[in-house]
Amino acid sequence: xxxxxxxxxxxxxxxxxxxxxxxxxxxxxxxxxxxxxxxxxxxxxxxxxxxxxxxxxxxxxxxxxxxxxxxxxxxxxxxxxxxxxxxxxxxxxxxxxxxxxxxxxxxxxxxxxxxxxxxxxxxxxxxxxxxxxxxxxxxxxxxxxxxxxxxxxxxxxxxxxxxxxxxxxxxxxxxxxxxxxxxxxxxxxxxxxxxxxxxxxxxxxxxxxxxxxxxxxxxxxxxxxxxxxxxxxxxxxxxxxxxxxxxxxxxxxxxxxxxxxxxxxxxxxxxxxxxxxxxxxxxxxxxxxxxxxxxxxxxxxxxxxxxxxxxxxxxxxxxxxxxxxxxxxxxxxxxxxxxxxxxxxxxxxxxxxxxxxxxxxxxxxxxxxxxxxxxxxxxxxxxxxxxxxxxxxxxxxxxxxxxxxxxxxxxxxxxxxxxxxxxxxxxxxxxxxxxxxxxxxxxxxxxxxxxxxxxxxxxxxxxxxxxxxxxxxxxxxxxxxxxxxxxx
Numbered sequence: 001x002x003x004x005x006x007x008x009x010x011x012x013x014x015x016x017x018x019x020x021x022x023x024x025x026x027x028x029x030x031x032x033x034x035x036x037x038x039x040x041x042x043x044x045x046x047x048x049x050x051x052x053x054x055x056x057x058x059x060x061x062x063x064x065x066x067x068x069x070x071x072x073x074x075x076x077x078x079x080x081x082x083x084x085x086x087x088x089x090x091x092x093x094x095x096x097x098x099x100x101x102x103x104x105x106x107x108x109x110x111x112x113x114x115x116x117x118x119x120x121x122x123x124x125x126x127x128x129x130x131x132x133x134x135x136x137x138x139x140x141x142x143x144x145x146x147x148x149x150x151x152x153x154x155x156x157x158x159x160x161x162x163x164x165x166x167x168x169x170x171x172x173x174x175x176x177x178x179x180x181x182x183x184x185x186x187x188x189x190x191x192x193x194x195x196x197x198x199x200x201x202x203x204x205x206x207x208x209x210x211x212x213x214x215x216x217x218x219x220x221x222x223x224x225x226x227x228x229x230x231x232x233x234x235x236x237x238x239x240x241x242x243x244x245x246x247x248x249x250x251x252x253x254x255x256x257x258x259x260x261x262x263x264x265x266x267x268x269x270x271x272x273x274x275x276x277x278x279x280x281x282x283x284x285x286x287x288x289x290x291x292x293x294x295x296x297x298x299x300x301x302x303x304x305x306x307x308x309x310x311x312x313x314x315x316x317x318x319x320x321x322x323x324x325x326x327x328x329x330x331x332x333x334x335x336x337x338x339x340x341x342x343x344x345x346x347x348x349x350x351x352x353x354x355x356x357x358x359x360x361x362x363x364x365x366x367x368x369x370x371x372x373x374x375x376x377x378x379x380x381x382x383x384x385x386x387x388x389x390x391x392x393x394x395x396x397x398x399x400x401x402x403x404x405x406x407x408x409x410x411x412x413x414x415x416x417x418x419x420x421x422x423x424x425x426x427x428x429x430x431x432x433x434x435x436x437x438x439x440x441x442x443x444x445x446x447x448x449x450x451x452x453x454x455x456x457x458x459x460x461x462x463x464x465x466x467x468x469x470x471x472x473x474x475x476x477x478x479x480x481x482x483x484x485x486x487x488x
Contacts, residue, residue, distance in 0.1 A: 002026045003201065004027045005028045005029075008209060009169060012454070012472075012474065012476065017205075027168070032173065032240070038171055042155045044151055045278060046128070050467035056076050059076055073136055074139070084105045085101065091308055091465050092461040092462060095462075100456070104476075112471075120161075122147060124144055125143065125144060125145065129307075140305055142465070178244050207473075209236075211428075215227045217239050232264060235272075252430065254427050256457075258426070263317055266418035268422070276345060279340040282340060284338050289402070290326070292325045293322045293324065293325075317420060317421050323421065349362075354373055380394070381396070427459075435483040436479040438451050448484075452479070454473070
């Protein structure tokens with residue numbers, strides 16, 4: 001018998017396993033996927049982690065290899081807890097669960113330091129969260145740090161830590177149900193290599209992700225049309241952990257009709273491709289214009305920094321005719337486009353005039369698109385300076401405004417990239433308490449059952465501040481693992 005069984009093998013699951021092992025428990029990790037495809041969404045993420053810090057000294061404590069020259073050439077700013085709280089409230093329309101949010105924010109930095117002490121490495125997000133203006137980099141949007149080598153590097157580090165600390169990991173082991181008696185959860189029924197068996201444990205941590213990989217559940221809970229969305233990450237995240245908990249009376253929580261969804265390459269495969277990773281995303285839209293199949297704009301591309309809007313704009317694209325849109329840019333901003341625009345697997349058209357570009361936009365009303373782009377150009381406040389590092393107030397004054405970073409499209413060559421909706425993870429999940437213990441429908445703790453990661457409900461509603469998912473997974477994974485070890 002193991003003291004703790006963890007279901008899942010991504011960032012949250014390994015954080016739980018490491019915390020339980022650090023508390024002296026014997027730990028078994030069950031991963032449904034085969035080892036080459038393991039890790040859930042963690043393997044597909046770019047690795048950004050949002051946490052509270054007071055200034056560069058906090059960052060240097062986390063990343064001691066930051067040089068004096070790098071610090072002198074960079075404005076890292078600060079991201080105090082108060083700002084983290086404000087961002088979580090603002091982007092979720094103040095629906096985020098206060099207790100869960102408080103744990104996330106106040107334990108974010110200490111959890112990062114704990115991970116670093118375990119052997120994780122972190123680096124500033126130079127290429128994605130800071131632009132060089134006036135000879136100096138300036139970070140924006142409260143998001144400064146990523147895991148070394150992104151999500152794959154984060155998963156590789158967790159796997160090394162697990163092996164070093166004696167945590168057993170079984171791949172191709174699908175958890176089917178929880179073993180329960182009047183004393184609480186006592187283990188997991190699992191199927192591996194075609195055989196079903198019961199694995200006893202003193203406590204179980206569910207960290208198996210959301211239900212974004214389940215087409216039927218997406219349509220049932222998110223609504224019509226969501227069966228047509230691409231899945232950014234793992235095809236193995238089909239809601240098994242949620243189902244197992246609900247079957248024994250766990251209380252659902254959070255926004256089951258909501259999800260994290262981004263703009264994603266229109267012709268990407270149905271599920272994430274490990275060879276491409278996160279590069280199907282297209283996140284430089286604040287510097288361009290979005291046009292739907294009717295040739296019309298439909299949202300404010302510059303409403304806020306990218307990492308405060310990207311997780312909700314995928315839903316807006318899915319709601320458009322034929323579930324796609326074109327991102328349009330001119331040559332002035334091409335140097336600001338992220339590396340993901342330069343991969344081979346893109347649906348892109350280019351032209352030397354807007355007329356020719358609009359004529360090339362497949363499945364789109366090109367004449368209306370040209371009218372839309374000309375009206376946009378005429379509405380840009382060209383007297384306001386452009387600055388990609390701040391919300392610069394350079395507007396296009398239209399019925400659907402562009403609030404910041406509005407540039408006149410007048411410098412060829414012009415480019416347009418076709419995007420659809422890519423779903424990252426679902427917001428609905430299980431209700432947990434401050435110890436990450438799952439609550440039942442009477443709001444009583446289910447003895448021996450804990451949860452972390454994407455299947456925890458109540459943190460996110462409608463939207464999401466970039467980099468919060470991995471951070472929440474690590475924070476609540478650490479709490480769940482320590483709590484489960486205490487139970488054992």
